[in-house]
Amino acid sequence: xxNSVHQNKQFSTSDSDLLTEVMAARRDVRxxxxxxxxxxxxxxDQIFAAALMAPSVGFSQPWEFVSITKAxxxxxxxxxxxxxxxKAKALFKAGKFEAGKLEQYQQLKLEGIIETPLNIAVFYNxxxxxxxxxxxxxxxxxxxVVCAVQNMWLKARSLNIxxxxxxxxxPKKVKRxxxxxxxxxxxxxxxxxxxxxxxxxxxxxxxxxxxxxxxDQVIVAENYQSRSI
Amino acid sequence: xxNSVHQNKQFSTSDSDLLTEVMAARRDVRxxxxxxxxxxxxxxDQIFAAALMAPSVGFSQPWEFVSITKAxxxxxxxxxxxxxxxKAKALFKAGKFEAGKLEQYQQLKLEGIIETPLNIAVFYNxxxxxxxxxxxxxxxxxxxVVCAVQNMWLKARSLNIxxxxxxxxxPKKVKRxxxxxxxxxxxxxxxxxxxxxxxxxxxxxxxxxxxxxxxDQVIVAENYQSRSI
Numbered sequence: 001x002x003n004s005v006h007q008n009k010q011f012s013t014s015d016s017d018l019l020t021e022v023m024a025a026r027r028d029v030r031x032x033x034x035x036x037x038x039x040x041x042x043x044x045d046q047i048f049a050a051a052l053m054a055p056s057v058g059f060s061q062p063w064e065f066v067s068i069t070k071a072x073x074x075x076x077x078x079x080x081x082x083x084x085x086x087k088a089k090a091l092f093k094a095g096k097f098e099a100g101k102l103e104q105y106q107q108l109k110l111e112g113i114i115e116t117p118l119n120i121a122v123f124y125n126x127x128x129x130x131x132x133x134x135x136x137x138x139x140x141x142x143x144x145v146v147c148a149v150q151n152m153w154l155k156a157r158s159l160n161i162x163x164x165x166x167x168x169x170x171p172k173k174v175k176r177x178x179x180x181x182x183x184x185x186x187x188x189x190x191x192x193x194x195x196x197x198x199x200x201x202x203x204x205x206x207x208x209x210x211x212x213x214x215x216d217q218v219i220v221a222e223n224y225q226s227r228s229i
Numbered sequence: 230x231x232n233s234v235h236q237n238k239q240f241s242t243s244d245s246d247l248l249t250e251v252m253a254a255r256r257d258v259r260x261x262x263x264x265x266x267x268x269x270x271x272x273x274d275q276i277f278a279a280a281l282m283a284p285s286v287g288f289s290q291p292w293e294f295v296s297i298t299k300a301x302x303x304x305x306x307x308x309x310x311x312x313x314x315x316k317a318k319a320l321f322k323a324g325k326f327e328a329g330k331l332e333q334y335q336q337l338k339l340e341g342i343i344e345t346p347l348n349i350a351v352f353y354n355x356x357x358x359x360x361x362x363x364x365x366x367x368x369x370x371x372x373x374v375v376c377a378v379q380n381m382w383l384k385a386r387s388l389n390i391x392x393x394x395x396x397x398x399x400p401k402k403v404k405r406x407x408x409x410x411x412x413x414x415x416x417x418x419x420x421x422x423x424x425x426x427x428x429x430x431x432x433x434x435x436x437x438x439x440x441x442x443x444x445d446q447v448i449v450a451e452n453y454q455s456r457s458i
Binding site: 008009010011015016018019020021022023024025026028045046048049050052053054055057058059060061063064065066067068069070073084087088091092105108110130132133134135136137139140142143146147149150151153154155157158159160165167168169170171178179180181187188197198199200202204205209210212213215218219220221222223224225 | 287
């Protein structure tokens with residue numbers, strides 16, 4: 001499709017509404033909803049193609065994707081999750097949280113590393129010289145890689161495939177497990193697979209872990225002086 | 230739409246293809262293509278609604294959007310761009326670049342701060358305590374905000390509205406101009422407006438500033454050991 005599209009295309013209201021439907025239906029999927037069914041290679045190819053359509057600062061395309069299917073590798077990654085998740089629990093036990101927060105945390109399934117047929121480690125591969133648009137904000141390269149992840153997530157959902165972003169990992173350990181060169185930086189670790197269902201709402205919203213923010217809570221008109229903070 | 234959608238919806242192949250069309254047609258738009266025509270409030274509302282549908286670590290929704298229309302503010306931001314862009318030119322003059330790179334850089338129009346009717350400064354508003362999923366990778370909060378920006382960009386394109394991400398700015402100066410509280414972090418500065426046309430390809434690709442990467446250049450099978458780097 002991309003090659004046959006005239007890019008100056010005008011989209012219709014129903015086209016735009018469909019995009020909103022995909023965004024609204026996208027979920028962070030964890031191991032409690034994933035199926036172990038294999039994925040079609042054509043679907044995987046389309047998800048990677050969506051990544052490569054992301055914007056990137058100075059057209060640097062600083063992304064790299066390690067496609068992981070081997071059980072042994074995934075077990076090593078899962079071991080890092082386990083260690084990091086124990087550290088996280090200690091934080092949620094601390095005094096300033098409301099009672100029951102640790103118990104709620106412990107009941108959550110927070111990854112699908114083993115349950116999914118495909119894991120994808122997404123790295124930032126920095127350029128050696130200056131990059132157009134990145135000279136004043138060096139983090140722009142990493143942000144380009146994140147845009148690629150969001151494209152993958154939306155594309156996967158449109159193919160009725162689930163994706164989960166696992167961030168309770170030690171990036172250094174993940175790099176070591178995957179023999180990543182020193183200058184690469186782990187941006188995201190994704191679990192990809194078919195699902196038994198997509199939840200209507202984010203699980204953390206349903207469980208009242210955190211409330212949904214309304215639009216007027218996050219928009220500031222013109223200048224922060226205009227509102228009491 | 231979002232409220233009437235059953236989120237477990239199965240999308241069709243043509244739905245998924247349409248998403249790819251939007252991704253393929255999205256462009257980083259600069260001042261040479263923007264029109265000063267006003268935007269409909271309903272379109273602006275839909276772009277912000279798309280932002281709020283983005284994934285966020287631990288459902289923290291750590292985003293904040295300053296909606297800027299005043300000419301005086303935009304002129305101050307444009308002044309920061311000018312200063313930072315002069316610094317950037319000095320970098321592209323340096324010895325290791327091929328001849329003509331500075332001349333090419335100087336001919337590029339890299340922002341649309343004044344030309345657009347709407348600028349949006351996007352900030353990361355960090356939580357005070359630990360955030361689920363952010364305990365091992367503190368940068369996850371910022372990455373959630375970037376996912377919101379990518380949703381906005383795609384939604385704008387589906388409404389046939391252009392968006393450009395300006396990163397040749399001093400984030401400290403932008404914060405000062407907008408009176409942002411100390412803990413806020415500037416993630417993106419967006420210029421939004423109607424366009425005379427969307428380019429078929431990224432301008433930097435057409436101008437051969439940097440070549441497009443092919444999929445096999447950026448995918449690694451299983452482990453970096455599997456390939457010569």
